[in-house]
Amino acid sequence: MEQVSDPLQVARLAASGCFSRALAVAARLGLADLMDGGHVPYRNLAARTGADPDVLLRLLQVLAAGGVVERDGDGAFALAEAFAALRSDHPRSLRNLCILMAETYDDAFGALAHTVRTGESGFERVFGAPLYAYLERVPETGRIFDGAMSELARPVAAALAERHDFSAARTVVDVGGGDGTTLAGILDAHPHLTGVCVDRASVCARAGEALRASAGDGIARRVTFRPADIFEEVPDGGDRYLLKNVLHDWSPEDCVRILTAVGRAMHRTAEAREPGRPEPRLLVLEPLLDQESDGAHVLFQMVMCGKDTGGYGEQELRLLLRRSGLTPVLVERIFGEHRLFECVLDGDRHT
Numbered sequence: 001m002e003q004v005s006d007p008l009q010v011a012r013l014a015a016s017g018c019f020s021r022a023l024a025v026a027a028r029l030g031l032a033d034l035m036d037g038g039h040v041p042y043r044n045l046a047a048r049t050g051a052d053p054d055v056l057l058r059l060l061q062v063l064a065a066g067g068v069v070e071r072d073g074d075g076a077f078a079l080a081e082a083f084a085a086l087r088s089d090h091p092r093s094l095r096n097l098c099i100l101m102a103e104t105y106d107d108a109f110g111a112l113a114h115t116v117r118t119g120e121s122g123f124e125r126v127f128g129a130p131l132y133a134y135l136e137r138v139p140e141t142g143r144i145f146d147g148a149m150s151e152l153a154r155p156v157a158a159a160l161a162e163r164h165d166f167s168a169a170r171t172v173v174d175v176g177g178g179d180g181t182t183l184a185g186i187l188d189a190h191p192h193l194t195g196v197c198v199d200r201a202s203v204c205a206r207a208g209e210a211l212r213a214s215a216g217d218g219i220a221r222r223v224t225f226r227p228a229d230i231f232e233e234v235p236d237g238g239d240r241y242l243l244k245n246v247l248h249d250w251s252p253e254d255c256v257r258i259l260t261a262v263g264r265a266m267h268r269t270a271e272a273r274e275p276g277r278p279e280p281r282l283l284v285l286e287p288l289l290d291q292e293s294d295g296a297h298v299l300f301q302m303v304m305c306g307k308d309t310g311g312y313g314e315q316e317l318r319l320l321l322r323r324s325g326l327t328p329v330l331v332e333r334i335f336g337e338h339r340l341f342e343c344v345l346d347g348d349r350h351t
């Protein structure tokens with residue numbers, strides 16, 4: 001017998017892009033902040049955001065259908081508890097992440113067919129440049145990206161600060177460290193440490209002020225921002241080098257270039273050490289992907305950065321480390337799917 005599809009089910013899935021865009025507009029308008037924990041009439045929200053009240057009402061209805069907001073009998077809307085992270089002042093805010101995913105990344109998915117056909121980045125097809133070159137060109141999106149990475153980094157940094165033994169270290173160099181959020185989390189828990197955050201020039205230029213605002217003067221003063229191209233040069237002087245959520249954006253060849261640059265810095269640092277000081281170590285922190293069960297995540301990664309960046313599993317990462325002259329001495333789960341690979345230079349005494 002011929003099977004009959006439920007047209008609503010098909011239509012709902014086909015229209016799911018509408019929900020993500022609605023979420024992005026809600027985040028852009030700051031609706032979650034304006035609702036401030038209570039029900040607010042939609043006309044009031046429209047007046048405060050400069051929106052058309054009739055259209056805003058429809059947007060709120062779409063958000064209500066998605067469970068983002070709840071409506072009372074008088075046409076007033078409140079943020080649902082499950083979406084509290086849309087507030088910009090929430091300690092685990094995900095507002096920037098929502099905007100990044102539902103705008104920029106969603107635009108890149110406009111070229112999904114191109115990625116499926118060719119294996120090339122849809123992002124590059126749509127924006128005419130690879131991800132980081134584009135962020136350099138469009139600072140407004142760059143700021144949203146930095147904010148989104150910071151939102152994701154906070155809980156991982158707290159877990160790393162708690163789980164890893166930083167007692168013998170003095171300086172942590174975070175390679176591709178974004179706006180310094182990860183370092184701030186580590187330094188907050190370990191007052192004897194100082195940090196060096198290495199990233200693209202535009203990220204470093206805006207990060208100091210953002211870090212002072214988010215982490216306070218005391219921590220911000222212990223972090224130095226060093227603009228550098230991490231494919232070419234990484235500063236000396238770290239007891240711990242950190243590469244967190246960096247490698248998955250790059251092909252295996254590119255990963256080896258980054259890891260080799262870090263290895264060179266570790267070598268120079270080891271040679272200049274006072275006798276008796278422990279050798280520098282590299283901490284690679286990556287969410288490991290399972291090629292079978294993480295299909296959506298793998299596809300997402302391919303659309304953003306190309307087929308070669310479809311995520312690494314433990315064996316692939318071990319191979320990349322080996323090709324770069326690094327030996328993992330410990331591999332452990334740190335937070336969610338994030339694994340920590342604690343590495344020494346090949347030939348170290350592994351103490």
Ligand SMILES: C[S@@+](CC[C@H](N)C(=O)[O-])C[C@H]1O[C@@H](n2cnc3c(N)ncnc32)[C@H](O)[C@@H]1O
Pocket residue numbers: 132149150152153175176177178179182198199200203228229230231243244245246249
């Ligand atoms: C996915 S983000 C991760 C940021 C941070 N490590 C975290 O986990 O929140 C990758 C970072 O690498 C930086 N990056 C990309 N290419 C770079 C390059 N050639 N030189 C320096 N930093 C770079 C980006 O600017 C971005 O901050």
